[in-house]
Structures are given as structure tokens and as C-alpha cells.
Amino acid sequence: MSPVSTASSRLIYDALKASGIRLMSALPETWLVHLVRMADEDPDMILVRLAKEEEGVGISAGAHLAGVKSAMLMQNHGLLASINGIVSCAQLYRIPLLMLISYRGEFGERDPWQTEGGAVTEELLRALRIPFSYLDRTDHVAHRIAKAQTLALSANKPVALLLCRDLMWEES
Amino acid sequence: MTRAEAVARVADAMPPDWLTIVCNGMIGRELYTHADAPSRFYMIGSMGLASSIGLGLAIVQPARTIVVLDGDGNVLMNMGALGSVAAASPANFFHVVFDNHAHGSTGDQCTISDRVPIEKVAAAAGYRRTMRAHSAGELDHTLTKFFRETGPAMLLVEVERGNKPGIGRVEPSPAELTARFRLSAIG
Numbered sequence: 001m002s003p004v005s006t007a008s009s010r011l012i013y014d015a016l017k018a019s020g021i022r023l024m025s026a027l028p029e030t031w032l033v034h035l036v037r038m039a040d041e042d043p044d045m046i047l048v049r050l051a052k053e054e055e056g057v058g059i060s061a062g063a064h065l066a067g068v069k070s071a072m073l074m075q076n077h078g079l080l081a082s083i084n085g086i087v088s089c090a091q092l093y094r095i096p097l098l099m100l101i102s103y104r105g106e107f108g109e110r111d112p113w114q115t116e117g118g119a120v121t122e123e124l125l126r127a128l129r130i131p132f133s134y135l136d137r138t139d140h141v142a143h144r145i146a147k148a149q150t151l152a153l154s155a156n157k158p159v160a161l162l163l164c165r166d167l168m169w170e171e172s
Numbered sequence: 173m174t175r176a177e178a179v180a181r182v183a184d185a186m187p188p189d190w191l192t193i194v195c196n197g198m199i200g201r202e203l204y205t206h207a208d209a210p211s212r213f214y215m216i217g218s219m220g221l222a223s224s225i226g227l228g229l230a231i232v233q234p235a236r237t238i239v240v241l242d243g244d245g246n247v248l249m250n251m252g253a254l255g256s257v258a259a260a261s262p263a264n265f266f267h268v269v270f271d272n273h274a275h276g277s278t279g280d281q282c283t284i285s286d287r288v289p290i291e292k293v294a295a296a297a298g299y300r301r302t303m304r305a306h307s308a309g310e311l312d313h314t315l316t317k318f319f320r321e322t323g324p325a326m327l328l329v330e331v332e333r334g335n336k337p338g339i340g341r342v343e344p345s346p347a348e349l350t351a352r353f354r355l356s357a358i359g
Contacts, residue, residue: 022232023232025228048227048228048256048260049256051255052250054220054221054224054250055227055250055252055253055256056224057224058218058223058224058225058253059224059225059227060228061221061225061228062193062224062225062226063228063229063231063232064354065191065225065228065229065350065353065354065357066229066232066233066354066357067354067357067358070228084217084218084219085218085221085224087218088217088219089215089217089221089225092218092346093346093349094346095350
């Protein structure tokens, strides 16, 4: 069994559906394995598999231009790979963009290849003026996702939720 | 054939209700100057991303025709998108690439498309159809069938380097472009 939490992934997925999300673009990473599978198995969800995360910004922009609500699933290193799309497409063109970002490299991280990206994630979001919050406990997942989507739609801009180890990973 | 002439010929083959995403740079300015319409969305930044925007549109609007007008520099910058388009395989996705082997908006610095045939990359990635037009006559002939058959399809149009003097800029702000395009796409 993978220590990635199925129950937390289900909570996140159901909250995304409840927020009206009909399309998800994703580049897999370990913590996102169940979320990507849930999207893939759901006949009412369009899953777009990306070669690189920045494409997802464009795909969400295209969906928004056609009136469809979407979300991006990616790792924080994928955020690093998406910056110009976020700034010069989503922010410049006033596109709402709900980003769910697995927050690798924070306290408890064992993989040395995740630590550098983890160390810059929050400062990067602040520098980009992207409002963000954390998903680190099951009891606030649903309302934080709903509120993040509400802000993305009212501000017409990108917002981020950081998926944290305490929520996503079931080993201590 | 100049790029502006090629853009005009392609635009004249597209009814205004088709949804068009145009890459950043001179191609968008040439389309805007020749035949603007609310259904035409011009990128002024995020180089490379026009094809991804078009893919998102094509997936959620399968009943509409989606055209992406792109340049060789733009395609090369987001080449993975060719695979994403091919994998999603939207039948309503038409990709026109104006190829002058150069970054025409910044002073004609060379790209690598003289050695990397972009339509062959698209074909290898899995586009259903790809074509190349070498001349104005060939472009007109190709256009009669290009948009009629099933996508995803790519038409690469060879064009000369150089910019048309006095070409206009895209006037609406990005937010205005988003708003008016949404009206024509959602309707």
C-alpha cells in the first residue's frame, strides 16, 4: 500500500467537484496518484495529461474562455516550471486559475531532490502575488477549496492551495 | 510569400465564428490588422502557449472549430504540446504554423526550424494530418481541404522573413480580449 492517503485524496476530489470543476490538467507526482486516478475514472471529469506543467495554464485558460471551470494538479517544482504562463497568460489576461500544488520539501521530507524546491515555494508564491493557503488537515479541506475557487473567480486570477505532508502522507 | 500575405490568406478561409488563438508576436498583429473579430484571441505574452490554450478550448468545445495560428519560434518553445494535442486528439483542432525560420518580431534571429521540420514532428507525435505549403498557390490549394477534414491537423506555411511596415498593434487590453472572446465562445 502506498502511504499516500486515499481518504484525503477523496476529500479533495469531492470538494473540487462540488466547486464545479469539470476539467483537470495534471502532471503526476507521488502524492497526486489517487487524485489523478479519481479524475481518470470519473466519466464527468475531463483529465488532460500534460508533458510539462506550463501547458496546464494554457489549457485552463482555454477552458475558461469557453466557460468551463478547471483546476491544475502539480508538484511545487511544476509551479516553478509554469511561471511565465501564470504571469503572462493567467495574470495578464485575467484568467481564474485554481492550482493544487503538492508541497514537497517541507518539514519531514526525506527525498533530497525535493528540498530546494520546497525551500522557495512560499516566497515564490508571494513574489508572484498569488494568494495561497494550506491543505494540511482533513477538517478544512472542503471549505478551503471552495473559498479558493470563489476568490479565483471573483478576482479572475490564479490562486494556490498547498497540499501538505500531514494531509497527503500517512507515515509519520 | 510574405507572412502578412499568408496570414491574410488563411484568415480569409476562416469564418468569423471559428474560435482562433494567435501566438504572440507579429502574426497576431497581422491578423488583427487584416481581419479582427471578437472570436480571435491574441497573445501578447506567454510565448509558446497558444497551442495549449487552443487544446483546452477544443476539448471543452467539441462542436466548434478551433484554429491556432502559430509561429516556428512559438512551437519550438512548447514542443511538448504537440504530444499533448496528439494524445488528446481533438477532431476540431487545426494548427497553422507560419514558418520563416526566424524570430521575426525581434529582428529575424534564426530559429532551428530550417533543420527541424515542425510538421514532421507533429506527424510523428500523432497529429492525424500534416501538410506543408511552399507557395501562395499551394497554400490556396491546400486551404480548400485543410479545414474540411478531421483534426488534429497541422498546416505549415513557408513564409519569407521581414515585417510589413506600419503594421498595427492589437488595441484591446488583454482583459478586454478575454471578455469579448468569452462572449463569442459561450455565446
